[in-house]
Amino acid sequence: MFDVIVIGAGVSGASFANKISKYAKTLLIEAQDYETEIPIRTNIFPEHNRPFIQNEIDWENSSIFPCKHTKSNYMSDEFNGVIDSTEFGIPLGNICYTENLIGELINQFEQQGGNFNSNERISKINRHSDHLELINAKGVSYSTKLLILATGSRGFDLQRSLGFEIPDHYTGTYLHLFGDENKINENIEWNYTFHINPKISWNGPFFFNKGKERISAGFLGEKNQSKEEIISKLERILKNYKPIQPFIEGLKYNLSSAVVGDISKHPIKRFSNDRVLVLGEAAGIVTAFFYEGLLPGVACADIATNTLKALLEKGSNFSRSELQKYDQEVRRILMPYFKNGNALEYLIYNEGSYVKSLWRLYTELLNENKLARKYIYEAYINHDLANHNTSNDRYVGEKWFGKLPVLSKITLSPRFFKAMLL
Numbered sequence: 001m002f003d004v005i006v007i008g009a010g011v012s013g014a015s016f017a018n019k020i021s022k023y024a025k026t027l028l029i030e031a032q033d034y035e036t037e038i039p040i041r042t043n044i045f046p047e048h049n050r051p052f053i054q055n056e057i058d059w060e061n062s063s064i065f066p067c068k069h070t071k072s073n074y075m076s077d078e079f080n081g082v083i084d085s086t087e088f089g090i091p092l093g094n095i096c097y098t099e100n101l102i103g104e105l106i107n108q109f110e111q112q113g114g115n116f117n118s119n120e121r122i123s124k125i126n127r128h129s130d131h132l133e134l135i136n137a138k139g140v141s142y143s144t145k146l147l148i149l150a151t152g153s154r155g156f157d158l159q160r161s162l163g164f165e166i167p168d169h170y171t172g173t174y175l176h177l178f179g180d181e182n183k184i185n186e187n188i189e190w191n192y193t194f195h196i197n198p199k200i201s202w203n204g205p206f207f208f209n210k211g212k213e214r215i216s217a218g219f220l221g222e223k224n225q226s227k228e229e230i231i232s233k234l235e236r237i238l239k240n241y242k243p244i245q246p247f248i249e250g251l252k253y254n255l256s257s258a259v260v261g262d263i264s265k266h267p268i269k270r271f272s273n274d275r276v277l278v279l280g281e282a283a284g285i286v287t288a289f290f291y292e293g294l295l296p297g298v299a300c301a302d303i304a305t306n307t308l309k310a311l312l313e314k315g316s317n318f319s320r321s322e323l324q325k326y327d328q329e330v331r332r333i334l335m336p337y338f339k340n341g342n343a344l345e346y347l348i349y350n351e352g353s354y355v356k357s358l359w360r361l362y363t364e365l366l367n368e369n370k371l372a373r374k375y376i377y378e379a380y381i382n383h384d385l386a387n388h389n390t391s392n393d394r395y396v397g398e399k400w401f402g403k404l405p406v407l408s409k410i411t412l413s414p415r416f417f418k419a420m421l422l
Contacts, residue, residue, distance in 0.1 A: 002027045002115075003219065003312065005134060005144040007122055008160070009034065012297030013150030014105035014281035018056055019305040021114040023312050023379060026221075027142060028109060029134075031154065033119040038099040040176060042209045042216040043294055044069050044192045045101075047381040048095035048337075054297035057101065064101045072192040074366055076359050077243065078196065081366025083376050092380040095191055095211050096294070125161060130317070132275055145317045148278040148304065150297075153262035162276055167284025170203050170257065171225035172263040172291075173234050174218025175210035179251040181213050188215065188247045195244075196359045200237065200384065202351050204263075204291055207340060208247060217248070220263055220291060226258045234258060247382045250381040263291060269272040271330060272323035277304055286416070289348070291340035296334060299385075303329045340393040343419035354412065361403045365396070372396045394420060 002025050006017045009030035017028040033040070046069070050059060057064065068091040073121050074081035085092045110116055125147070126133040134142045149155060150163075156166040193208040204220025217238070221230045235255055237239075238248060267284045271277060280286075285296040307326040316322055348355060348362075365372055375392035382388060401409065401416045 001131065002142065002144040004146045004148060004308075005029065005132075005142060006150055007134075008150035008152060008279075008282070009102065009106060009116070009118075009157060010150060010152055010280075010297065011102060011105075011294055012152075012282075012301050013148070014102045014109065015053065015056070016148060016150060016279060016297050016301035016304055017114055018109040018112070019111050019301060020308060021112045021378075023309055025113075025116065027115045027123060027144070028106070028122050029117045029136075031119070034102075034106070034122045035118045038102055040214075041098035042176065042211040042214060043098050043176075044072075044093060044209055044292075045089065045096035045294060046292075047399060048379070048383060048385055049093065049295050049298055050270075051383050052295075052302040057104065059094070060369050061104075063097070064104060065096055066193070068096050069095050069191045071190040072194065075193055075195040075243075076363040077356070078360050079363035079367045081363035081373075083366070083373050083380070085122035085377065085380075087370075088374055089379045090381060092377065095209065097211060098294070111376070114332040122158060125158060127275075134416070145275065146308070147276045148275065148279060148302075149282050152281040152293075153264045154161045155282060159278065159282060163273060164270070164276075164278055164283075165217040167264040167268050167281075168223075168261040168266045169219050169264045169287075170223050171227075171230050171260065172204070172218060172220045173230045173260045174216050175234060175238075175253055175255065175256055175258040177248055177251040177253040178214050183250050184210060184213065184215060187249060193247070196355070198346060198351075198355045200233075200241075202355075203349055206237065206244075208244075214285045214369050215247075215251070217244075218259075230260055231258050249253050263293075265291065271300075271327045272320060273345045274320045274323075275318045277323060277326055279304060279319060285330065287338055299334055302332060303333060333386045334419075335389040337382075338421060340379070340388075341392055342422040343397065344391070346419045346422055347415060354363040354408065357408075358412075364402055365400050365403060369399060370398060 004024045004026045004027045006013045033148050070085045070091050072083045080236050121137045122134050123137045124135040131143045133378045192208050195206045201219050206219040209216045223327050264281045264284045266286050271283045279300040280297040286293045
């Protein structure tokens with residue numbers, strides 16, 4: 001009998017397993033074959049993530065964080081809205097080689113006595129009065145007092161079987177491009193490039209994350225889009241889309257290595273039930289506009305651990321009423337910060353004729369307004385997300401609205417007003 005079983009060894013699951021194994025007998029299960037390779041991912045890891053991993057991971061570990069994140073470019077067809085940390089202070093955060101972050105978390109977990117099963121898929125979960133029984137695809141079963149679902153967008157069947165909703169989800173893809181570090185720095189000066197064009201997607205950005213000798217590029221597509229369709233579109237973008245050609249000139253890539261999968265957004269109504277918690281992307285806890293999933297992943301892991309420590313000490317039966325504190329704390333800590341993303345999503349990700357012009361005006365605003373840039377910078381580095389200053393977001397929104405032509409103000413004022421209330 002395990003005290004805790006965690007399904008899913010992405011950032012959220014591995015981080016939680018590492019933390020909770022100090023207090024409980026823990027099994028971590030991952031469907032992918034991590035013994036062969038943890039799939040590479042190059043992500044931004046903002047400064048506001050740091051408090052949730054600072055007891056486990058060295059912020060200066062160059063194998064995990066190969067370089068500082070100093071510049072973000074919110075890019076339209078006309079403007080580069082650049083947030084340059086050197087204008088205001090410390091770096092925006094780090095660039096993260098996420099496979100190394102996960103590997104380090106799992107290594108620490110095993111050193112603390114945790115059990116890790118890679119390349120194992122759970123196919124069924126049975127409830128009993130005092131425990132849960134997990135059965136894998138080969139018929140082997142495990143028993144646990146508490147189950148943690150950290151399956152991202154890959155465990156919806158299990159989620160449904162336990163009575164949870166599943167979040168909205170869309171097909172996304174990313175690909176790594178490789179080259180000499182000098183060539184990459186010559187091609188692209190920003191660590192993170194966030195670009196919106198409705199011809200690419202109505203649901204999300206096309207992005208670049210720049211590491212050392214590699215960058216990742218990708219975009220969010222449509223619901224239920226096939227792997228062949230989205231990779232074909234990615235190929236067309238990389239070969240033909242003029243605005244990005246200078247960024248990728250001379251770099252090598254292999255489309256067969258492109259990763260395709262569902263990406264979630266919009267939180268489900270509840271994140272806990274008797275003997276079960278749902279963490280991070282599995283619960284749709286992803287920033288709705290930016291699709292930042294690492295912050296909710298490490299934050300949910302930390303919140304869950306803090307919730308469970310006292311319950312483990314008193315021999316809890318992990319009832320829904322006891323676990324509700326996790327839901328409450330997730331909402332208290334993360335949702336104030338998420339409000340800005342919800343408003344931006346409402347204004348930008350819609351099949352309307354104003355999308356392109358709105359995004360152009362937003363990037364122009366960042367290009368010319370230092371205070372707007374400063375407020376975005378402060379959101380990157382804020383260690384106290386529960387007290388995120390929403391008045392800063394309101395300022396940026398009001399200045400953005402002020403840039404609209406008169407007729408657009410009349411047409412879009414109800415939409416901006418509603419966005420401020422989200």
